[in-house]
Amino acid sequence: MRIGIKYRVFLAMLAATATVVLCMWLIVQWSINRGFLRYVNTLEQQRLENLATDLEQAYAEHGGWAFLGADPLIWVRLRVRTPPGEAVDPARLERFERWRARETQDSRNDQRHQPFERRVLLLDGDRRPLLAAPEPAAAVDLRPLRQAGHPIGYLGLVPRQTTFDTYQVQFVRQQELALALIAGATLLISALIALPLAQRLVRPLKTLAAATHRLSAGAYETRVPVAGDDELGQLARDFNTLALTLEKNEEARRQWVADISHELRTPLAVLRGEIEALQDGVRPDGPEALRSLHAEVLHLNRLVDDLYQLALSDLGALSYRKERLDLAAELKDAVELFRPAFAAKDLILAAHIPAAPANILADAERLRQLFNNLLDNSLKYTEPGGRLELRLETQGDAALIHIQDTAPGVPAADLERLFDRLYRVEASRRRAAAPPGLGLAICRNIVEAHEGSIHAAPAPLGGLAIHIRLPLAGGSA
Template sequence: MKIMIKYRLLIAMLAATGAVVISMFLIMQWSIGHGFLAYVNTMEKDRLERLAQVLERAYQANGNWEFARSDEAWFRLVAASRESSDLDRVERGERRMQPPPPFPNFSGHNRPPRFQYRFEGRVLLLDAQKAKLAGLPSVQEAVQLHKITISGRIVGYVGLRPRQHLTDTYQLLFVKQQKLTMGLVAVVMFLVSAAISLPLAHRLVLPIKRLAASMHRLASGEYETRVPVGPEDELGQLARDFNTLALSLENNERARRRWVADVSHELRTPLAILRGEIEAIQDGVRQAGPESMRSLHGEVMHLSRLVDDLYQISLYDIGALTYRKEKIELKEVLEDALSSLGQEFMQKGISLSIELPRADGCTVFADPDRLHQLFSNLLDNSLKYTDAGGQLSVRLHCGQNVAQVEFADSAPGVAPDQMERLFDRLYRVESSRNRAKGGAGLGLAICKNIVEAHEGTIAALPSPHGGVLIRVELPLTGSRT
């Protein structure tokens, strides 16, 4: 059976409250019983002291304990200790004990069944040698003794066995009423807790329900879904994280759609040119000569480079792009890339200014083929997008922990707000980096992937020559994986 979280929370709160209420009820029940028993024993201890005073005065009046040996006289003395007025009457009486008035006979079978639990049934009198003079034989164990002194001399002891439990009808009735009251209080507390817990559980679960509904919409593809951020607690932090996730998914979905559209557009253009060229040859509009074959070959090569670049990007995305790293001299790799494209720079009239350290020392742990691809892409980028007659300066500087390589070309430049987007896939600055110059907007994206795989950084900055400066930083001590 499926139980909603609101009711689970309610059950948990009621269970905790019930445990607290039951524990409190049991403790209070125990406290009332034992506390009232302690109170009764304290009252009887006071009565025992009054009885000792009665016995002291009676002993002074009679000179010995013979007067207390009869049960009737003993119980009358015990009864005289019940109230302070009885004690006053004894103090105003004669020096000798007068014959007692008629008194019930508590000897033998005439004693009430619960007489042994009363004060009279738990008190006894002992002489100076602690020999029993009066009282029931069953009360001699575990008694509290009180001295009876005359002029500083101990003449006897009066003892009382404390109550172990309540037996008086009125006392039991009082304790029962108190326990019933505590039970009623416990029930009321539980009901009040239930009345408070239900709306509280609903209030606590409401943000979770909203978040669950928003998560369902997000899973259905509604990436613009957002949830209101509540207070600064765990649920508020969860709502903020949800909004961040939704924003990331929305941006990724937008980028994916733009990526699919851009790739489709990039592939459609060379295919359309190829189709037009071939149909023109088929219709006899153009002759299948060397010129038309060269045009077709150029479009096929452009399409092949685009597919290769897309393949490189896809390998990086799935983590399948392999790197065979080893210790290499960065200066040698950069010189190889410059030598392979130096002739093309000369043909376009772009002057090269190369600043390399004289001695080796820029040793990095990297894949030489990937770094060659990195430098070749950056040089080819400058070759395509630098006006004829311009210049390109290449500089390698080796610091203490980082090797820095800079490629600074001349006009045309790029607006500062577009610098960061140069490394986006299929992004081109249409005023200068257009398709007519052979770029698909993937070269710098591939360069960024290679640099990041070597734990480095790459950035685009304004060039002092009026173009774009690409700065690459690679750690001299990199990962060995």
């Protein structure tokens, strides 16, 4: 049988309460029995003190203990403290006579369960019993009776081990019944409180379980209400964060598939149109047609290659063979490689690279890929007659690379997404022949693989500024 978590929590709380109540009931019951017994024994000790005083007075009046045998009623009056001349309670007298008749038999009974009158021991000066059943001295504390400073006898009382009197037993039973009623009421109240409390504690968990089931089924818009700042509230916030992340990832995946389809469709459509034109004789077959087809194939090849490189980078499968390199020298080589292309497009390429080396631990091939992508991106989108400025500087234990160009720029709202895959601001950065939207994403992965950072910002020249931070190797300037 499967028990739900609500009832498990309820049973656990109820079991804990029942254990505490049972322990309290046993301890209080033991305390009442022991405490009441001590109280009764204290009262009887006080009665014993009074009886000792009366016996000492009677001994002085009669000159010995012979009066006890001559008039048994005197012993009864002394034990029940009945003044001389008053009649003895008939019930007590009858009880005394029955005791005298069974004296021999009662001496063999356990005197610890008898009433006060039957547990009193009176011994003479030689410790011989006087009208009382003998009790071993080891079991009874004897109080000496004195006359003129000399012992005339000994008086003792066998202490109670349990209550015997009917009223005393009835009182103890009433207390035990009250304790049992209190324990039962406590358990009932605990059960009435524990069930709704367990239900309240489990309700957020059930809500989270149902939401998790919907989330696993693909409903990424699922959210759960957040109530409180405790652990359950934090769990609900974490769940909502997870759902939001999954929702964004799903949207990015769909957008990624749509963007790839769009980018692949364009060169394929051009190729198809070119080939169909050749087949229909609309376009003559010759070197010019082959050059056009070759350009589209190269376009498609570069797009597929960038997709492959980006996929490897995302998977962490790009190979990096890091070694100690001079970042300034690598950057100079990249700039010199692109100078002819910039000059052909009527663009000024200004590089401010210090002569001092800036040593870093990096992969030379990946660094060249990084610089080529950035310079190529600026070359394609900067308007003719513009300018590109590149600056390298060191700051503490890091090398800083600043690249900025002239118009067109990128709106501030789009700067955060500029490094996303296949993202392009169509309205401000004109489309070029090369496959766009992947170069900057690859650049970010390369920089992060070198434990650096890269971000975009508006350029003072009116275009786009790219800032790169790379850690310097030990011992570099």
